[in-house]
Amino acid sequence: MKYIYSLALTSLLLASCGNDKKKTVEDIIETNNLELIRQKKAELDATAQEISMQLKQLDNSIKELDPQEKVPLITTFTAEESVFDHFVELQGNVSTKQNVVITAEYGGVLRQVYVKEGQNVSKGQMLAKIDDGGLSQQLAQVKIQAALAKTTFERQARLWDQKIGSEIQYLQAKSNYEAQEEAVNQIQQQIGKTIVRAPFSGTIDDVITEQGSVVAPGQSQLFRIVNLDDMYIETDVPERYISDIIKGKEVKVEFPVLGKEVDAKVRQAGNFINPANRSFKVEIAIPSKNLDIKPNLTAKLKINDYTNPNAILIPQSIISENAEGQQYVYTIIDKVDNKATVKREFIETGKIQGNYIEVLSGIRNGEEIIDEGARSVKDGQEVKILVVE
Helix, strand or coil: CHHHHHHHHHHHHHHHHHCCCCCCHHHHHHHCCHHHHHHHHHHHHHHHHHHHHHHHHHHHHHHHHCHHHHCCEECEEECCEEEEEEEEEEEEEEEECCEEEEECCCCEEEEEECCCCCCEECCCCEEEEECCCCHHHHHHHHHHHHHHHHHHHHHHHHHHHCCCCCHHHHHHHHHHHHHHHHHHHHHHHHHHHCEEECCCCEEEEEECCCCCCEECCCCCEEEEEECHHHEEEEEEEEHHHCCCCCCCCEEEEEECCCCEEEEEEEEEECCCCECCCCEEEEEEECCCCCCCCCCCCEEEEEEEEEEEEEEEEEEHHHCEECCCCCEEEEEEEEEECCEEEEEEEEEEEEEEECCEEEEEECCCCCCEEECCCCCCCCCCCEEEECCCC
16 A cells, blocks of 8 residues: 555656656756756645645545454464462572581680691591690599599498498598599590580581680680581561461572572471561571582572462453553454454452463453453454464
8 A cells, every 4th residue: 555655656746747848857957046946846845745645635534434444453362271380589598507616615725726628527526626734634633632532432431331430431531532523524524625526517617726826715716617418598578478488388599699590498487577677587498419509698589479270371461450440351252263352351360470460350261362452452343363473
């Protein structure tokens, strides 16, 4: 149609120009007369504007008389039931309950360091030795006194059994023996604090204090030990999800820095609502043996809070809303070949995931819904369905 209009416009222009047989456009240009050239251009502009208006009138008349010109083109899709998993998107950090900085329990010179960074250690393994400051010699002396007190007590006990001696002598010997035993135990406990042992099996992440340094009890940090076998992700979840996000829910965990994604589950959901931010704590277990994942690593979480096994999902872009706030979409009925009639269907919607929304009511499985052209049709209007390859 546009091609025909273009030919008509060209013909009329040529005819207009041809009326002046004596003075063609080329002849006027060759005169180099500016006034004549401007006059000819003004005549042609007026003719072109008139032809353009006539073409528009003809086009409008064709649309009114030809019903095919008024039928809008649309595309459709079929509503199908499918499993709909809705996810809450949150952010969390990797943690581990076995991430400990070991401090000195005894003051003195750090005489020996038996491990290095990156070394795997087992629970109870000796990591370092602090100088005991003469406690070993004191222990030897106290043990001698304890042995003497034990011998004295045993002899006094035998005499007391034979009714020889006084009760006070027996009790004094017993008390002295027990006091010496307690003194031995106390010194042994003090010496035990000079030996630094691993509180659990794990990896020495950092040797903080070097051998030969003077350390103070409860202040000097010696080692950081980490166990990566029991890591988890902790996050705060808004309180409105407290009945939906529970233990066992599926979680998709993404580590942006690593470019990795793993499937996990909620292993613990807190029962306490933090009054400061109205949220509760959730722990997500991380599959073990993944050595790339480290404590304090940031993770993006998608926690499944809702599942509908028979959901109908439609694009949000095709939904319209009337003045009363009712949502609706357009479907087709009375389909014959590629022609059909538009029908407006009011719907109720549920949860949103990405660009799609769940339809709770108003649409049935297998119904054909208008997609492209949904904003330009009306209820009861005839439409032509464009088949998309």
